[in-house]
Amino acid sequence: MEGSVHPLTEKALNGDARSIARLISIAENRGVGPTSQGKTEGEIAALMKELYPHTGKAWVIGVTGSPGAGKSTLTDKLIEYFRATGSKVGVLAVDPSSPYTGGAILADRLRMQRHTDDSGVFMRSLATRGSLGGLSRGTREATSILDACGFDVVLIETVGVGQSEIDVMRVADTVCVVLVPGLGDDIQAMKAGIMEIADIFVINKSDKPGADRVVNEVRAVLDFLKGREWMPPIARTVAETGEGVPELGENLRAHREYAQKGEAGKTRERDRLSSKIEDILLERLSASVFRLWESRRSEILQDVLDRKLDPYSAAEMLLP
Amino acid sequence: MSEKKIRVVIAKPGLDGHDRGAKVIARALRDAGMEIIYTGLRQTPEQIVTTAIQEDADAIGISILSGAHQFYFKRVIDLLKEKNASDILVFGGGVIPEGDVPSLLEMGAGAIFGPGTPTSTTIEWLEKAVAVKG
Numbered sequence: 001m002e003g004s005v006h007p008l009t010e011k012a013l014n015g016d017a018r019s020i021a022r023l024i025s026i027a028e029n030r031g032v033g034p035t036s037q038g039k040t041e042g043e044i045a046a047l048m049k050e051l052y053p054h055t056g057k058a059w060v061i062g063v064t065g066s067p068g069a070g071k072s073t074l075t076d077k078l079i080e081y082f083r084a085t086g087s088k089v090g091v092l093a094v095d096p097s098s099p100y101t102g103g104a105i106l107a108d109r110l111r112m113q114r115h116t117d118d119s120g121v122f123m124r125s126l127a128t129r130g131s132l133g134g135l136s137r138g139t140r141e142a143t144s145i146l147d148a149c150g151f152d153v154v155l156i157e158t159v160g161v162g163q164s165e166i167d168v169m170r171v172a173d174t175v176c177v178v179l180v181p182g183l184g185d186d187i188q189a190m191k192a193g194i195m196e197i198a199d200i201f202v203i204n205k206s207d208k209p210g211a212d213r214v215v216n217e218v219r220a221v222l223d224f225l226k227g228r229e230w231m232p233p234i235a236r237t238v239a240e241t242g243e244g245v246p247e248l249g250e251n252l253r254a255h256r257e258y259a260q261k262g263e264a265g266k267t268r269e270r271d272r273l274s275s276k277i278e279d280i281l282l283e284r285l286s287a288s289v290f291r292l293w294e295s296r297r298s299e300i301l302q303d304v305l306d307r308k309l310d311p312y313s314a315a316e317m318l319l320p
Numbered sequence: 321m322s323e324k325k326i327r328v329v330i331a332k333p334g335l336d337g338h339d340r341g342a343k344v345i346a347r348a349l350r351d352a353g354m355e356i357i358y359t360g361l362r363q364t365p366e367q368i369v370t371t372a373i374q375e376d377a378d379a380i381g382i383s384i385l386s387g388a389h390q391f392y393f394k395r396v397i398d399l400l401k402e403k404n405a406s407d408i409l410v411f412g413g414g415v416i417p418e419g420d421v422p423s424l425l426e427m428g429a430g431a432i433f434g435p436g437t438p439t440s441t442t443i444e445w446l447e448k449a450v451a452v453k454g
Contacts (some may be wrong), residue, residue: 018403021376103353104356105356105358106375107357107358109357109360113359116366116370116371117367124373127355200411
């Protein structure tokens with residue numbers, strides 16, 4: 001491995017913003033479809049292999065919640081909070097792509113733009129490009145890239161989510177689920193899904209009527225978790241003014257400490273790496289199978305149309 | 321399936337607060353399948369260039385109605401040079417007198433689209449210019 005470091009990874013590891021940005025783009029653009037011919041997949045794999053030894057140091061914090069919950073504003077305040085302690089902060093903000101045109105307006109930066117002049121902050125907007133789990137396909141790699149390049153804290157702001165977009169839990173060390181008053185009755189809080197992935201609940205816009213009710217509903221949910229090693233605390237914030245952000249910071253640190261001290265953090269990292277390997281396997285397998293399918297499509301399809309072959313046998317012919 | 325997306329920073333430098341034009345062009349480019357990073361009002365040239373670099377943008381679109389276009393275009397283009405990022409295209413629109421366009425192009429702006437330009441003209445230009453630079 002020595003001596004053969006790619007110039008792009010070398011520059012990125014030395015903190016060159018352009019190279020870091022380029023690496024993230026390569027990760028985003030890697031193809032799984034039949035058209036990519038595996039070109040960018042191989043490229044990003046080679047680069048990520050070089051970066052891996054430098055990863056594992058960053059604290060990855062996920063911020064998730066419904067659209068309009070104040071995730072961007074809260075993220076902006078968390079950048080400020082961590083910068084005040086001298087940490088270098090990377091931010092990945094995910095916004096949706098249009099299902100019709102594939103285009104996107106990425107506007108999370110709008111609320112964080114005051115940090116653009118700070119060289120200790122690197123912000124990147126990612127479009128979902130068809131991913132449905134609340135993140136984009138390149139988010140995991142982008143997180144590793146920022147981690148390797150020396151960012152102490154990586155904040156991931158998911159796309160505005162509903163009830164089951166929980167990919168962030170497979171990337172983050174600490175997950176904040178941001179709730180706001182006025183979105184539904186207490187039965188909503190009992191449902192499975194996003195409520196279960198919180199390490200910390202944030203009740204934002206807590207100066208608005210109904211905030212106490214949300215707190216009580218979350219408390220009722222937590223009642224069912226009694227006996228768990230880590231009980232998610234409830235932080236009340238008004239992100240707009242910064243109220244409650246220092247307390248949220250304390251909660252975040254407490255979770256970090258808990259995760260690092262006991263087995264919890266290690267278990268989480270094992271699960272995360274395991275799911276990462278599974279992702280790569282799936283991606284590679286589907287890419288190679290699809291390439292094969294592409295090359296034999298018309299011939300096989302004709303046989304299936306003529307009822308000489310059934311779809312199941314056709315698929316089996318293509319599997320390794 | 322996953323083609324390379326054209327990424328464009330749409331920026332409004334300086335103090336004028338009229339961003340309807342910027343929003344119209346942002347939406348049109350989005351509908352053409354591009355990814356638009358919208359930075360909001362009152363950006364400094366430094367912020368615009370840093371944003372374009374971090375976002376690995378192919379182009380920066382500057383919307384300006386204040387009359388300070390000579391200054392802002394020059395500053396953005398100079399900063400891009402300084403940061404070794406001259407491959408990022410710069411184009412603009414807003415209220416820019418026709419007489420000022422040649423000097424902006426000479427400075428390094430790729431294109432200036434005056435009032436009334438159909439958004440399809442901008443889209444075509446961008447697609448072509450990004451393809452050329454590769």
